[in-house]
Amino acid sequence: MTAAASPDASPFVALVDWGTSNFRLWLVDGEGNILGERQSADGMSACAAENRFAAVLEEHLEALNAPLSLPVIIAGMAGARAGWLEAPYVETPTALSDLYRYTVSPEARRPVHILPGLCQKQTGPFDVMRGEETQLAGVIAGGIETGVICMPGTHCKWVDLEEGVVRRFRTAMTGEVFDLISKQSILRLSMPGGASDLNEAAFDHAVLDAFAPTFSLTTSLFSIRAAGLLSTPAENEAASRLSGLLIGAEIAGMREFFAGGKTVHIVASPKLSALYARALHLAGADASPLDGSALVRHGLFAAARKLFIEV
The missing domain is CATH 3.30.420.300 (2-keto-3-deoxy-galactonokinase, substrate binding domain)
Known part of the structure; x- marks a missing residue:
């Protein structure tokens, strides 16, 4: 076609x-x-x-x-x-x-x-x-026809596809939560320019934090604001850390979908696909972006x- x-x-x-x-x-x-x-x-x-x-x-x-x-x-x-x-x-x-x-x-x-x-x-x-x-x-x-499909966006969908049949799926409000927090919460003061170029180190550290057994999303979020008050973060560090915490928390909650070494096929824009693939690799999963x-x-x-x- x-x-x-x-x-x-x-x-x-x-x-x-x-x-x-x-x-x-x-x-x-x-x-x-x-x-x-x-x-x-x-x-x-x-x-x-x-x-x-x-x-x-x-x-x-x-x-x-x-x-x-x-x-x-x-x-x-x-x-x-x-x-x-x-x-x-x-x-x-x-x-x-x-x-x-x-x-x-x-x-x-x-x-x-x-x-x-x-x-x-x-x-x-x-x-x-x-x-x-x-x-x-x-x-x-x-x-x-068979595989794990991850569809990032405002409401990210995770789909268990088997021989052309949707067996089950889950929705994560990751994109919407990022938009709300970065624009309407107190964290907006730490990222006045909104989303910017990725700070890879900040993103990776945040994703790994979200994979920890003792991770708490709500307390980790406030650490972004505290860092802005007590140190001098890079211009894009706060937004990258917020993105990493939210995507990392989502992936941690969806581990059952890619358990056993299943490849996660990502359907999204190139920018979002790259973020999810990066986070999935940190989780030890194989990721395969598709042209959506x-x-x-x-x-x-x-x-x-x-x-x-x-x-």
Whole structure:
């Protein structure tokens, strides 16, 4: 799905990744090659109040001269309770190849299918994901059907994947906690510039601190403020230590996922992937970053083939 499309190729489907803040659409042919692409800030938050989902979708499709008969498949927050039409969660364990069976179709000018998210009730603590499951389908499309998948971000997901089935997963609010602490807590006074270039030594020491049996996150956090009052830390030391403590605490809590020497496949931006890989190596785990930029598109295309070709 990386080859250049033929100049005479016709669109097969429109693929949409509809997040909370952002909207992204691809027009692809029957081989998954991109014929056109649109991106905007028309996420769920911008569309929900006035129910602008249908209008926004058509605006972007018209800009790409998409025929009115062209079907659309959507992943993400358009299927949330506050979105266009709720696509109820599918409970784990579940095969990602079967998610197309649970799509919902809102009223629209064309065939529109919204993929569901996943929920966990019996295979672990209550948990949910919406959007990441389509990235996971992209991971499978790329050839990895079994393994541990770590998906860092605002809410980091850890997934136990076995032969294409999500057995269980856990969510860590690491990214959100970092943002809140660095911008709204007393620690903001120790990092007025916010996140900056990584201080590798500070990050590594913080990660190792978090792995200690006697580690306490709340007391360790205040040590960042105390260091700013009693010493002269490097400009980026405080943010790097905060990042190391939070990521280290997350990884320490997820050891059961990669026990026994399992490789952790990381799906994230290059910067986040590098941080998690560094921390995982300090934990004695093997880490393998994956290119997450196209995974949603690949997962959407796999579902589209199930919907419109194979069924």
